[in-house]
Amino acid sequence: MSTKVVDRTPLTFYERSYLPAILSGLKVTARxxxxxxxxxxxxxxxxQGYYPEVPWTVAEGYRxxxxxxxxxxxxxxxxxxxxxxxxxxxxxxxxTPPGPEGIPSDRANAEKMxxxxxxxxxRCIFCGMCQEVCPEEAIFLQKDYSLTGTSREEMIYNKxxxxxxxxxxxxxxxxxxxxxxxxxxxxxxxxxx
Amino acid sequence: xxxxxxxDPTVQFMLFSAVKxxxxxxxxxxxxxxxxxxxxxxxxWIQDRVGPNRAAPFFVHYLPVVGPxxxxxxxxxxxxxxxxxxxxxxxxPSYVRKIYFWIAPAISCVPALMTLAVIPFGSTLGNANNxxxxxxxxxxxxxxxxxxxxxxxxxxxxxxxxxxxxPFLGGIRSSAQMxxxxxxxxxxxxxxxxxxxxxxxxxxxxxxxxxxxxWLIFKQPLAFFIFLVSAFAETNRLPFDLPESETExxxxxxxxxxxxxxxxxxxxxxxxxxxxxAMMVTLFLGGWTPIWGGAPxxxxxxxLSHIVWFLAKLGxxxxxFIWVRWMLPRFRYDQLMNLGWRxxxxxxxxxxxxxxxxxxxxHK
Ligand code: SF4
Ligand code: SF4
Numbered sequence: 001m002s003t004k005v006v007d008r009t010p011l012t013f014y015e016r017s018y019l020p021a022i023l024s025g026l027k028v029t030a031r032x033x034x035x036x037x038x039x040x041x042x043x044x045x046x047x048q049g050y051y052p053e054v055p056w057t058v059a060e061g062y063r064x065x066x067x068x069x070x071x072x073x074x075x076x077x078x079x080x081x082x083x084x085x086x087x088x089x090x091x092x093x094x095x096t097p098p099g100p101e102g103i104p105s106d107r108a109n110a111e112k113m114x115x116x117x118x119x120x121x122x123r124c125i126f127c128g129m130c131q132e133v134c135p136e137e138a139i140f141l142q143k144d145y146s147l148t149g150t151s152r153e154e155m156i157y158n159k160x161x162x163x164x165x166x167x168x169x170x171x172x173x174x175x176x177x178x179x180x181x182x183x184x185x186x187x188x189x190x191x192x193x
Numbered sequence: 194x195x196x197x198x199x200x201d202p203t204v205q206f207m208l209f210s211a212v213k214x215x216x217x218x219x220x221x222x223x224x225x226x227x228x229x230x231x232x233x234x235x236x237x238w239i240q241d242r243v244g245p246n247r248a249a250p251f252f253v254h255y256l257p258v259v260g261p262x263x264x265x266x267x268x269x270x271x272x273x274x275x276x277x278x279x280x281x282x283x284x285x286p287s288y289v290r291k292i293y294f295w296i297a298p299a300i301s302c303v304p305a306l307m308t309l310a311v312i313p314f315g316s317t318l319g320n321a322n323n324x325x326x327x328x329x330x331x332x333x334x335x336x337x338x339x340x341x342x343x344x345x346x347x348x349x350x351x352x353x354x355x356x357x358x359x360p361f362l363g364g365i366r367s368s369a370q371m372x373x374x375x376x377x378x379x380x381x382x383x384x385x386x387x388x389x390x391x392x393x394x395x396x397x398x399x400x401x402x403x404x405x406x407x408w409l410i411f412k413q414p415l416a417f418f419i420f421l422v423s424a425f426a427e428t429n430r431l432p433f434d435l436p437e438s439e440t441e442x443x444x445x446x447x448x449x450x451x452x453x454x455x456x457x458x459x460x461x462x463x464x465x466x467x468x469x470x471a472m473m474v475t476l477f478l479g480g481w482t483p484i485w486g487g488a489p490x491x492x493x494x495x496x497l498s499h500i501v502w503f504l505a506k507l508g509x510x511x512x513x514f515i516w517v518r519w520m521l522p523r524f525r526y527d528q529l530m531n532l533g534w535r536x537x538x539x540x541x542x543x544x545x546x547x548x549x550x551x552x553x554x555x556h557k
Contacts, residue, residue, distance in 0.1 A: 025520040036238035
């Protein structure tokens with residue numbers, strides 16, 4: 001039997017009178033009350049001010065809005081594999097693949113890049129699944145947490161906007177290395193553009 | 194003001210009473226509004242939040258230092274709240290029992306205000322024949338108990354009239370709660386009146402007017418404790434807010450209410466808190482008497498200071514009510530029954546017997 005019976009010591013009369021719980025409760029709440037009354041709270045501790053006037057300083061590793069990133073050479077990293085589109089729980093991502101005759105990728109060796117890539121920020125729940133699933137490290141949850149717009153259309157971010165907001169991510173350049181090693185081994189054909 | 198003296202005593206009495214009623218009502222309503230603000234601010238601070246710190250009418254803009262400070266404290270928030278209640282749509286769901294649905298908020302609000310009538314909130318103001326109490330009843334405490342119990346009907350009725358499950362459960366809980374604490378509460382004050390020997394609340398205050406050592410909280414600590422806990426139950430405050438239980442019953446009896454009808458429940462709850470605090474101040478903390486004791490005022494200024502003393506003590510209990518709300522988790526239904534029936538009623542009975550015994554021994 002893997003069940004372990006834990007002996008509970010019966011509560012003493014004093015404990016059953018609720019008094020110790022009430023007293024320690026008074027102590028804890030009084031401590032927090034006095035701390036706040038002196039003007040300390042999470043907002044003042046982190047950013048020295050309150051939200052609309054003083055935006056919150058986002059902690060490292062915060063998962064905000066997902067944006068597309070470029071590699072060190074300014075190429076689109078996304079290869080339009082659509083994994084993120086499939087995994088996205090609220091179906092916020094909509095990718096238009098290039099199709100058979102579509103535009104080729106803007107970097108060597110990668111086969112495709114999306115013709116259009118849209119994230120509906122009204123649907124996105126900042127869950128991070130897309131970042132988790134992306135085989136190309138092409139999409140990252142970044143630090144923006146307060147996105148506003150005056151219409152629903154405005155909240156659908158397209159590829160251009162996502163790329164410009166996303167910036168550069170100095171991660172691995174899978175296809176560049178593949179190309180280099182292929183060239184090194186003189187194994188062809190490898191698409192070079 | 195000379196013309197008042199030439200009036201017939203009955204007319205004089207009516208005039209003074211009317212003035213007192215209006216004043217007490219106005220103070221109580223302002224008290225309710227600001228108790229809500231204090232509640233929000235205290236709860237925010239206890240939970241490391243900020244609380245209301247934005248609402249400000251346009252003129253505050255022109256006040257240099259004071260304006261922003263008051264805004265930060267949320268002083269103008271109650272006005273915004275009141276305005277919101279008035280302007281909101283008053284929605285009546287189609288499935289409710291209309292008549293009961295409409296009278297329930299009034300029934301829960303009116304008794305809470307009516308208890309204030311017998312509370313002596315000050316000694317006198319200038320004129321010795323004009324005590325600062327609206328109705329100086331000889332059966333003050335019986336009146337209070339009778340009226341206060343009516344408030345529960347408002348809640349039960351709201352639960353029944355809403356014709357939906359959460360309010361219904363809230364109403365049932367409310368009635369179960371009432372039978373658990375009301376008896377203990379009634380019994381706890383019996384010992385107080387054994388000591389004082391009078392049911393008139395003004396006489397209770399007069400008995401305690403010798404100073405802080407005469408206060409009944411020290412002579413009857415057990416009675417005070419039982420009364421205090423029962424007062425929490427009576428006003429539906431945590432840890433005994435079973436009828437309301439936001440977390441389980443979505444607001445309980447007032448789930449289906451909106452706008453001004455909801456505001457009446459809200460007002461009733463805070464007015465009941467003020468009423469219960471006023472009762473405790475009168476019964477146990479010496480009412481309007483300062484801590485060094487004092488006879489009824491002979492001058493206007495002293496009379497005013499007595500009212501301030503009363504309000505200060507009242508404020509103490511209000512803060513206690515609010516503080517405890519953010520400290521204790523809710524009691525379970527059966528725990529409350531257990532506490533009421535198996536702890537407090539026996540304790541109150543023992544207290545009565547001991548008090549009566551002591552009085553019989555010391556009295557010749
Ligand atoms: S963060 Fe989550 S919800 Fe937002 S786009 Fe990525 S997968 Fe979809
Ligand atoms: S962002 Fe990543 S997962 Fe999504 S389509 Fe592009 S490469 Fe694939």
